[in-house]
Amino acid sequence: MNPSHRPTPPSGRSPHRVQGGLGRAFAVNFLGEAPDWYKLTIAAFLLANPILLFLAGPFVTGWTLIGEFIFTLAMALKCYPLPPGGLLAIEAILMGMTSTDAVFHEVTANIEVLLLLMFMVAGIYFMKGLLLFLFTRILLKVHSKTLLSLLFCGVSAALSAFLDALTVTAVLIAVAIGFYAVYHRVASNRPHHQDSHDHSSDEHVVEYHREDLDQFRAFLRSLIMHGAVGTALGGVCTLVGEPQNLLIAEKAGWEFLQFFQRMAPVTIPALLAGLATCALLENVKVCGYGARLPSAVREVLDRYAHERERKRALRDVADLWAQGVVAVLLVLALAFHVAEVGILGLVVIVLLTAASGVVQEPRIGHAFEEALPFTALLVVFFAIVAVIHEQHLFEPVTRWVLSLDEERQLPMLFIANGLLSMISDNVFVATVYIDEVKNALEAGEISREHFDRLAVAINTGTNLPSVATPNGQAAFLFLLTSALAPLIRLSYGRMVLMALPYTVVLSTVALACIVWIIA
Numbered sequence: 001m002n003p004s005h006r007p008t009p010p011s012g013r014s015p016h017r018v019q020g021g022l023g024r025a026f027a028v029n030f031l032g033e034a035p036d037w038y039k040l041t042i043a044a045f046l047l048a049n050p051i052l053l054f055l056a057g058p059f060v061t062g063w064t065l066i067g068e069f070i071f072t073l074a075m076a077l078k079c080y081p082l083p084p085g086g087l088l089a090i091e092a093i094l095m096g097m098t099s100t101d102a103v104f105h106e107v108t109a110n111i112e113v114l115l116l117l118m119f120m121v122a123g124i125y126f127m128k129g130l131l132l133f134l135f136t137r138i139l140l141k142v143h144s145k146t147l148l149s150l151l152f153c154g155v156s157a158a159l160s161a162f163l164d165a166l167t168v169t170a171v172l173i174a175v176a177i178g179f180y181a182v183y184h185r186v187a188s189n190r191p192h193h194q195d196s197h198d199h200s201s202d203e204h205v206v207e208y209h210r211e212d213l214d215q216f217r218a219f220l221r222s223l224i225m226h227g228a229v230g231t232a233l234g235g236v237c238t239l240v241g242e243p244q245n246l247l248i249a250e251k252a253g254w255e256f257l258q259f260f261q262r263m264a265p266v267t268i269p270a271l272l273a274g275l276a277t278c279a280l281l282e283n284v285k286v287c288g289y290g291a292r293l294p295s296a297v298r299e300v301l302d303r304y305a306h307e308r309e310r311k312r313a314l315r316d317v318a319d320l321w322a323q324g325v326v327a328v329l330l331v332l333a334l335a336f337h338v339a340e341v342g343i344l345g346l347v348v349i350v351l352l353t354a355a356s357g358v359v360q361e362p363r364i365g366h367a368f369e370e371a372l373p374f375t376a377l378l379v380v381f382f383a384i385v386a387v388i389h390e391q392h393l394f395e396p397v398t399r400w401v402l403s404l405d406e407e408r409q410l411p412m413l414f415i416a417n418g419l420l421s422m423i424s425d426n427v428f429v430a431t432v433y434i435d436e437v438k439n440a441l442e443a444g445e446i447s448r449e450h451f452d453r454l455a456v457a458i459n460t461g462t463n464l465p466s467v468a469t470p471n472g473q474a475a476f477l478f479l480l481t482s483a484l485a486p487l488i489r490l491s492y493g494r495m496v497l498m499a500l501p502y503t504v505v506l507s508t509v510a511l512a513c514i515v516w517i518i519a
Helices: 021-029 036-056 058-074 082-094 100-109 111-125 128-141 145-160 165-187 207-235 243-252 256-284 295-311 314-335 341-356 361-368 371-390 395-402 406-423 426-442 448-463 474-480 492-518
Strands: none
Touching: 036 058, 036 082, 058 082, 058 371, 058 492, 082 100, 082 371, 100 111, 100 371, 111 128, 111 165, 111 341, 111 361, 111 371, 128 145, 128 165, 128 295, 128 314, 145 165, 145 207, 145 256, 165 207, 165 295, 165 474, 207 256, 207 295, 207 474, 207 492, 243 256, 243 426, 243 448, 256 448, 256 492, 314 341, 341 361, 371 474, 395 406, 395 426, 406 426, 406 448, 406 492, 426 448, 448 492, 474 492
């Protein structure tokens, strides 16, 4: 969108005058375009929390605060969660349920994730030409939706085993937005050379294109969700797949290969079950899956690909080669852990902007627009995590699980980790449990062999069942709050519904493996 373009105020509100005085103006401005019922709900939360803290204490108020924050995430399409979620976090600090020092500790403990979001996601933006080129070919060559879905899920799993799930998700988002923008422009009768087209608005979509556009949205939703689940399937397998994997491996003293071998009895069956679920969903066509690529859309994308091929100048070819070389270097650097992922993302930005001649600040700044709002939201999320930590909200569950007999600890630890990871940060949940288990080992309460089995249960429990909600997986939350979600009508509820079959299958298979193989 052209930065100089100012959208008209929603709901017919006049930007110049508000009837009812200054108080009414504040009420209208509060959370802006969000529905009035949503504004009243957030205001009620903010008013009720101090009263609840006085009457029921910090433990009940802490769990209430978690529920309220989840509500803001669930209503992400009504209002971006940063303003309401940030108000809840600020109130929690003012009420003394956590401190600014505790929030800062959570932020610094997760600085790798924040750097990744700030720089790697922006780096992927400068690779979008190559990504769109490659994925367009895959999309047009593979006509079977089942095979295409398996490719998206399998490739995402393979990449996430060696890259970060957020990086892979950023790739999926960039590709999907590229596809969507191409067809939306045609559906709106806008020529491809016109740069001012806003693909977030359906105002100019021609009536006979609307049905195909809706089906195309459903098609993209299913592919993206298959890919997002794939990041969890691959991320659980290796030491570098998820942040908590590295933490657990450090506590257990496992190297890369040893980590893979320890997890394989659970992760490999779960991976195979996930791929089988992917294929089954596309054929059974339930929970929002099964939509095919409309023939009209395929023709548009095919024409677009041929037109781009015909008009591709030598400079464009040089750009693609530069992006390809940098992509190879990035994979090698990540595979050999040359530096933290976020630092490598900054290297990608420097190399690609220099190679492609992008030297104007506004053009570089545009690459950061997607990731920085989510980065700010993640810091707010860490404030909620600090409340969980400071008020020991998970401690009763932790104590109960570790008080059980050894043979019951494994499945119950898996279930407890899974349930808590659905509503909280799985990195935090894994940190809490692995620390407790490590303390038990050092105190001589459990054997080293049992500790290793518990570590497997913790890792798989925080990684697999957490696909149930966007709260559990940072990659899912990133997808939900991305620019793509409103384009393809991917809401919180729809994500939960589409993840449900995977949640049931992966949790059941992993739990069975823990009970019958690991225990």
